[in-house]
Every structure is written in structure tokens, then in C-alpha cells.
Amino acid sequence: MRATFPHRFLPYLLVAPQLAISLIFFYWPAGQALHQSVLREDPFGLKTQFVGLANFRRVLGDPAYLNSVQVTAFFSVATAFLSMAIALVLAVQAEKILRGKGFYRTLMIWPYAVAAAIAGMLWLFLFNPSFGTLAYPLRQMGIAWDPLLNGNQAMALVIGAASWKQISYNFLFFVAGLQAIPKSLIEAAAIDGAGRTRRFWTIVFPLLAPTTFFLLVVNTVYALFDTFGIIHAVTGGGPGKSTETLVYKVYNDGFVNLQLGSSAAQSVILMVIVIALTAFQFRYIERKVHYG
Amino acid sequence: MATVTLQDIRKSYGPTEVIHGVSIDIADGEFVVLVGPSGCGKSTLLRMVAGLESVTSGTLRIGERVVNDLEPAERDIAMVFQNYALYPHMSVRNNLAYGLKNRGFARAEIDRRVAEAAAMLEIAPYLDRKPGQLSGGQRQRVAMGRALVREPAAFLFDEPLSNLDAKLRIQMRVEIRRLQRRVGTTSLYVTHDQIEALTLADRLVVLNGGVVEQIGTPEEVFDRPATIFVAGFIGTPPMNMVPVDWLRGKGELDAVPAAADVVGIRPDDLDLEAPPGSHLTLPATLELLEPAGAESHLYVRLDGLDQPATVRTQGRPALADGARLALHVRPEALHPFVKATGRRA
Known part of the structure; x- marks a missing residue:
């Protein structure tokens, strides 16, 4: 169907705000990044020199950068998996509740309204080695809890905080996905002799696949990019470089250390990774997750 | 099994x-x-x-x-x-x-x-x-x-x-x-x-x-x-319900028990032509004739009763709306019920 407009400029006017936002907040900075990634510039912008692909060569040969790739991969997979798995368990449990379902769901959704930096601070205080409420029981259990010095513990902390914040969102989608599965299918499976666990893995989980896959895409992007605030608030990328993800490193190198060329090259690489990842996932969606 | x-x-x-x-x-x-x-x-x-x-x-x-x-x-x-x-x-x-x-x-x-x-x-x-x-x-x-x-x-x-x-x-x-x-x-x-x-x-x-x-x-x-x-639920069109008192004087009612106060008659059991042997004759006015293929449904009003009744008949009778009818029913086709209990008498 072709829409008709009373005035020939009206359609352009209507899409203008969206175009303006994309231009100002994506295409302009992306173009800037592309431009800067082939330049070498001193921190004060007094001297600029064209260096070709030298920034990229240096970044990709830098052990700190490769470490950051590893940290990012581990952090992203763990965060996406943990937040989705916990959300799914909670959503399945919520289905079983008979009374107070709405109340329980509302409570589950609240953490999503908490800003990233505040969520980070919350976890930081709870697990602060000297006065954290939850650090104390950890100590009592005999764990030498010190995320300020221990890289693995710091990683666990940021993964916990990042997952916790995303559980609400995933929970919401899983609840909706579970509700879309006809009850009679579960009943038919029960009559067909499938126990609770078998019913879940052979009927419910496969039918949730579209939801799960959508969430996988969203959570991967979330873990890669939207967790900057949490990492900044909780560990600042430390101790050492143990929680420095790619996004955090772009910020640190560009805005703290003022290595603008290197930072720009990193953000260009990051852009390529995201485009590739998303394209891969969307092709996968169209091909694999389909039924009905 | x-x-x-x-x-x-x-x-x-x-x-x-x-x-x-x-x-x-x-x-x-x-x-x-x-x-x-x-x-x-x-x-x-x-x-x-x-x-x-x-x-x-x-x-x-x-x-x-x-x-x-x-x-x-x-x-x-x-x-x-x-x-x-x-x-x-x-x-x-x-x-x-x-x-x-x-x-x-x-x-x-x-x-x-x-x-x-x-x-x-x-x-x-x-x-x-x-x-x-x-x-x-x-x-x-x-x-x-x-x-x-x-x-x-x-x-x-x-x-x-x-x-x-x-x-x-x-x-x-x-x-x-x-x-x-x-x-x-x-x-x-x-x-x-x-x-x-x-x-x-x-x-x-x-x-x-x-x-x-x-x-x-x-x-x-x-x-x-x-x-x-059951009488109303099973059978299409549904059974007609007529008070026993209304039937008095319209034919032989010996088959209807004394306790019954309402009688059911299937639309098929109401005949336009008088059958041989004992039967009741009910005066009615045709309100609407509905042809349904091989059969026809007649929606009629029984004289002196508020509720309409249905007659099912084979073929397509040549009748105009408003025509006066005499409907005939054999006493065996009456289903006697007690209204208070809803059960068959």
C-alpha cells in the first residue's frame, strides 16, 4: 500500500527528527572516528599528521588490546548467559504462581529502572571489602574477598552487577514468550507421559526459541556496550586491566590518556565487530529460528 | 481397553x-x-x-x-x-x-x-x-x-x-x-x-x-x-411446549397423566393434514413460512397462546403468511411434563 500525503514535503518533515538524530549521534561521530583513526594528533590538537593504517597496526599488535578482547569476550558471554538463564528460571517460576502474580512481576521489573551507574554503586557498596554488607558473609565463608586487588573477583563483581540489571528486561520477554505457548500443548505433553523437566526441554524451550534468540542479540549488544557505566562505577577497568572491556578501553585511551588516534582506531574496529556480529545473528534468525 | x-x-x-x-x-x-x-x-x-x-x-x-x-x-x-x-x-x-x-x-x-x-x-x-x-x-x-x-x-x-x-x-x-x-x-x-x-x-x-x-x-x-x-435441547427445530389446559377439548388426552401440566410436541409431529385415527386438532395462524430445501418450517401462532410454535413439514405447502391452519397431532406424539420439577410425567 502506498501512503499519500497532502503536501509533498510533509513526509520529509516527518522523518526529519529521526534522520537528524541518526546524523548527529551516529553518522557524524562515526565519520569523525574514521577520520581520526588515520591521523596522529597531540593531546592539544596543535599538530596533526596523516599516518594511514599505522594506528590499526599498533592497536592490533598491542598485548593490552588483545587482553581487552579476551576480557570482553568472557565478560559478554558470561553476562548474556547469566542474565538470560536466571531470567528464564524466574519467568518459569512466575508462571506457577497462582496468587500475587502481578505483584511478583512488578517487583521483578523494577531493577530495570535503576540507572547503570547507580546499579554499579549499589553493588560496589554491597561488596566493598571493608564495609560491604554482602562482603562480610563471603569472608565468613572463608573466601578472601577483595575485588579491589583480585582481578577474578572484580570480574565476578561486574558480571554480577551487569547481569542483575539486565535480568528484569529478559524476565519481561520470557514471561511474554511463555504466555504465548498454548496451555493445551503442555497438557498434551503431560498426557503423552512427559514429566515436568522433559516437558520444559522438549516443548517449552524449543517454542521459546524466537524469544531466546532475540534476547541473545539484545544481551550481546548490551554486554558489549551498555555496561560501560557499571564498569566505570565498580572497577574502573581494574585492578590492572582485568575488567577493561573494549568500550572501556576506547574511553580510557581516548579521553583519559588522550591518545586520540589509537582510540579512534579502536572504536572503528569495535564498529566493524558489532556490524559483523549483528549481521551474523540476523541472518541466523531468518534461517534457523522459525516455525509455525 | x-x-x-x-x-x-x-x-x-x-x-x-x-x-x-x-x-x-x-x-x-x-x-x-x-x-x-x-x-x-x-x-x-x-x-x-x-x-x-x-x-x-x-x-x-x-x-x-x-x-x-x-x-x-x-x-x-x-x-x-x-x-x-x-x-x-x-x-x-x-x-x-x-x-x-x-x-x-x-x-x-x-x-x-x-x-x-x-x-x-x-x-x-x-x-x-x-x-x-x-x-x-x-x-x-x-x-x-x-x-x-x-x-x-x-x-x-x-x-x-x-x-x-x-x-x-x-x-x-x-x-x-x-x-x-x-x-x-x-x-x-x-x-x-x-x-x-x-x-x-x-x-x-x-x-x-x-x-x-x-x-x-x-x-x-x-x-x-x-x-x-432435554426435550428442548435435543432435536431441531426444538420441541414446542404447550400447556395441558389449552389442549383440553381439542381431542383425546387419555395418554397424558393427570400430573402433567405441560406437553411437548416435536415440530415433525404437527401435521397439516388430519391423520387417520384418533388425534387432536389445534387451531393456528401462519406467521412465516421458511422453505429449507426438501422440507419447510412453518412458524405459527396457536390461537389463544402467546408463544409461537414451529411446524416441520415435507415439501413446500402453498400457503400465504396469515393463513388459518388446523394442525393435527396424534396422542402418542405428546410428551407430558411437570413444569414444577421439569421432569417427564
């Missing part, structure tokens, strides 16, 4: 009782249809037999076993759902095999049973398709196949034909009956469609408001309805 016995079955949701003590004995291999208007509790009753709803009180037996507290899987029943409830992500073959796999059947036995059911239902060409690629009638067959492969003690059908169009419904109705005769499995079938009920059933159970109104063969229920409700 087994008998199914319901003994004073009751169901309550909180303080509200919806099934008020239902007792039915289903013989081995019998096809019993539960029929009633929507909300009469027929589906609830079926789901209680399946184990999808708990039994509040009473005893439910399948074969010799009391199954009140058994899981659906342990009751040895198979169910065909109204929306078929086929697993959309599995091929037809896997839909059929799922119940057998869960019960740990050997691969060869599963293949044999699936092939046999597929042949019987003529779905063999679709075994590798997904349910989404099948038509309504084919899905219906797969749903029946899934019940069939299990070779259960009893089949439970929950309005399985209501999602099909009229033509396919008749075809599948015949097929369900033929199939059930062939395998001889005890069946309990729920429907709100009285034609389906009359054509399929060995015995009918007419339910209303969670109470059994009548149990009997389709002929018994049609020829001798036990209550006013």
Missing part, C-alpha cells in the same frame, strides 16, 4: 460447586458423548477424567483402578484437543512418536505403530511435514493419530470438530465413528452440537448446569426425553 466409571463426581472452585455429583458407567468399547450447552460442565468433566483438573469428591475409575489422584500420564488415556495441540516445532512423525518415546518404547515398535496409524488415517505422505504446513482436516487426523499410536485404555475427545468447516466436520465425524468401531477403544466425547452427539454416540449423557439430565441411547433420548431441558 477398559471401562470408565464416574461415581458421584463433584468439582468445586473455591466455594462454588460446578459439577454436582455426576455418575456415569461407560462399558468397555462404548462410545459415550457428553452433550450440553456451553458452561454446563462437560469439558470440566472430561478434563477431570484426563487428570487435567482435580476431582473434588467422588470416585473415578478407569478399568479397575481408582485414578482420582494419578497424574494424566499414569491414567492410560489419550486426548484429542479442540485446537489439536500439535507440537508446532516437531514433524508429524515426531508428534505421533512423542508419547511413545517418553514411555521408553523401542525404536522398531515406535516406527511400526506410527506407520500403522499413518496408514489408517491416510497421513503417511505428510509424516515429515510440520503441523503448520497441514490443512485443518489433516491436523485433525494427526491429532487422532497421536491418540491412536498410544493404544490407550480410553480416548477422550474435547470438541475435536468445532474448528472445522461444515463439510469437513461431517466427513471427520463419520471417520471418527468408523475408526472407533475398528479399534474398539472406550471413548468419551464432548460436544455442544446435538447432531454430532446423536450420530456418534452409543449412549448420550445430556448435561445441564453440572447435573446429568438424562443418560440413554440417542433413540431413547430423542423419543423419550426425561426432562423439559
Whole structure:
């Protein structure tokens, strides 16, 4: 169907705000990044020199950068998996509740309204080695809890905080996905002799696949990019470089250390990774997750 | 194969009782249809037999076993759902095999049973398709196949034909009956469609408001309805109800017991021409003549009565609206009822 407009400029006017936002907040900075990634510039912008692909060569040969790739991969997979798995368990449990379902769901959704930096601070205080409420029981259990010095513990902390914040969102989608599965299918499976666990893995989980896959895409992007605030608030990328993800490193190198060329090259690489990842996932969606 | 016995079955949701003590004995291999208007509790009753709803009180037996507290899987029943409830992500073959796999059947036995059911239902060409690629009638067959492969003690059908169009419904109705005769499995079938009920059933159970109104063969229920409700519910167009007092002086009423105060007359039993022998003659005015193919329905107003009555007659009588009629009915065709109790006198 072709829409008709009373005035020939009206359609352009209507899409203008969206175009303006994309231009100002994506295409302009992306173009800037592309431009800067082939330049070498001193921190004060007094001297600029064209260096070709030298920034990229240096970044990709830098052990700190490769470490950051590893940290990012581990952090992203763990965060996406943990937040989705916990959300799914909670959503399945919520289905079983008979009374107070709405109340329980509302409570589950609240953490999503908490800003990233505040969520980070919350976890930081709870697990602060000297006065954290939850650090104390950890100590009592005999764990030498010190995320300020221990890289693995710091990683666990940021993964916990990042997952916790995303559980609400995933929970919401899983609840909706579970509700879309006809009850009679579960009943038919029960009559067909499938126990609770078998019913879940052979009927419910496969039918949730579209939801799960959508969430996988969203959570991967979330873990890669939207967790900057949490990492900044909780560990600042430390101790050492143990929680420095790619996004955090772009910020640190560009805005703290003022290595603008290197930072720009990193953000260009990051852009390529995201485009590739998303394209891969969307092709996968169209091909694999389909039924009905 | 087994008998199914319901003994004073009751169901309550909180303080509200919806099934008020239902007792039915289903013989081995019998096809019993539960029929009633929507909300009469027929589906609830079926789901209680399946184990999808708990039994509040009473005893439910399948074969010799009391199954009140058994899981659906342990009751040895198979169910065909109204929306078929086929697993959309599995091929037809896997839909059929799922119940057998869960019960740990050997691969060869599963293949044999699936092939046999597929042949019987003529779905063999679709075994590798997904349910989404099948038509309504084919899905219906797969749903029946899934019940069939299990070779259960009893089949439970929950309005399985209501999602099909009229033509396919008749075809599948015949097929369900033929199939059930062939395998001889005890069946309990729920429907709100009285034609389906009359054509399929060995015995009918007419339910209303969670109470059994009548149990009997389709002929018994049609020829001798036990209550006013059954008289009105079974048969199309529905039975006409006329006060006994109004009939006095219009012919011989010896066959009507003294206790009866209302009489039911089927639209087919009202004749435009006087039959030989004893009969009553009722004066009426034609309000509307509705031709319906080989037969015609006459909507008439009986003189001195407020409510309209229906007459069914063969052919197309040449009558104009407003014509004066004399309707004739034989005394044997009167169904006497007591209004206060709703029961046959």
C-alpha cells in the first residue's frame, strides 16, 4: 500500500527528527572516528599528521588490546548467559504462581529502572571489602574477598552487577514468550507421559526459541556496550586491566590518556565487530529460528 | 481397553460447586458423548477424567483402578484437543512418536505403530511435514493419530470438530465413528452440537448446569426425553411446549397423566393434514413460512397462546403468511411434563 500525503514535503518533515538524530549521534561521530583513526594528533590538537593504517597496526599488535578482547569476550558471554538463564528460571517460576502474580512481576521489573551507574554503586557498596554488607558473609565463608586487588573477583563483581540489571528486561520477554505457548500443548505433553523437566526441554524451550534468540542479540549488544557505566562505577577497568572491556578501553585511551588516534582506531574496529556480529545473528534468525 | 466409571463426581472452585455429583458407567468399547450447552460442565468433566483438573469428591475409575489422584500420564488415556495441540516445532512423525518415546518404547515398535496409524488415517505422505504446513482436516487426523499410536485404555475427545468447516466436520465425524468401531477403544466425547452427539454416540449423557439430565441411547433420548431441558435441547427445530389446559377439548388426552401440566410436541409431529385415527386438532395462524430445501418450517401462532410454535413439514405447502391452519397431532406424539420439577410425567 502506498501512503499519500497532502503536501509533498510533509513526509520529509516527518522523518526529519529521526534522520537528524541518526546524523548527529551516529553518522557524524562515526565519520569523525574514521577520520581520526588515520591521523596522529597531540593531546592539544596543535599538530596533526596523516599516518594511514599505522594506528590499526599498533592497536592490533598491542598485548593490552588483545587482553581487552579476551576480557570482553568472557565478560559478554558470561553476562548474556547469566542474565538470560536466571531470567528464564524466574519467568518459569512466575508462571506457577497462582496468587500475587502481578505483584511478583512488578517487583521483578523494577531493577530495570535503576540507572547503570547507580546499579554499579549499589553493588560496589554491597561488596566493598571493608564495609560491604554482602562482603562480610563471603569472608565468613572463608573466601578472601577483595575485588579491589583480585582481578577474578572484580570480574565476578561486574558480571554480577551487569547481569542483575539486565535480568528484569529478559524476565519481561520470557514471561511474554511463555504466555504465548498454548496451555493445551503442555497438557498434551503431560498426557503423552512427559514429566515436568522433559516437558520444559522438549516443548517449552524449543517454542521459546524466537524469544531466546532475540534476547541473545539484545544481551550481546548490551554486554558489549551498555555496561560501560557499571564498569566505570565498580572497577574502573581494574585492578590492572582485568575488567577493561573494549568500550572501556576506547574511553580510557581516548579521553583519559588522550591518545586520540589509537582510540579512534579502536572504536572503528569495535564498529566493524558489532556490524559483523549483528549481521551474523540476523541472518541466523531468518534461517534457523522459525516455525509455525 | 477398559471401562470408565464416574461415581458421584463433584468439582468445586473455591466455594462454588460446578459439577454436582455426576455418575456415569461407560462399558468397555462404548462410545459415550457428553452433550450440553456451553458452561454446563462437560469439558470440566472430561478434563477431570484426563487428570487435567482435580476431582473434588467422588470416585473415578478407569478399568479397575481408582485414578482420582494419578497424574494424566499414569491414567492410560489419550486426548484429542479442540485446537489439536500439535507440537508446532516437531514433524508429524515426531508428534505421533512423542508419547511413545517418553514411555521408553523401542525404536522398531515406535516406527511400526506410527506407520500403522499413518496408514489408517491416510497421513503417511505428510509424516515429515510440520503441523503448520497441514490443512485443518489433516491436523485433525494427526491429532487422532497421536491418540491412536498410544493404544490407550480410553480416548477422550474435547470438541475435536468445532474448528472445522461444515463439510469437513461431517466427513471427520463419520471417520471418527468408523475408526472407533475398528479399534474398539472406550471413548468419551464432548460436544455442544446435538447432531454430532446423536450420530456418534452409543449412549448420550445430556448435561445441564453440572447435573446429568438424562443418560440413554440417542433413540431413547430423542423419543423419550426425561426432562423439559432435554426435550428442548435435543432435536431441531426444538420441541414446542404447550400447556395441558389449552389442549383440553381439542381431542383425546387419555395418554397424558393427570400430573402433567405441560406437553411437548416435536415440530415433525404437527401435521397439516388430519391423520387417520384418533388425534387432536389445534387451531393456528401462519406467521412465516421458511422453505429449507426438501422440507419447510412453518412458524405459527396457536390461537389463544402467546408463544409461537414451529411446524416441520415435507415439501413446500402453498400457503400465504396469515393463513388459518388446523394442525393435527396424534396422542402418542405428546410428551407430558411437570413444569414444577421439569421432569417427564
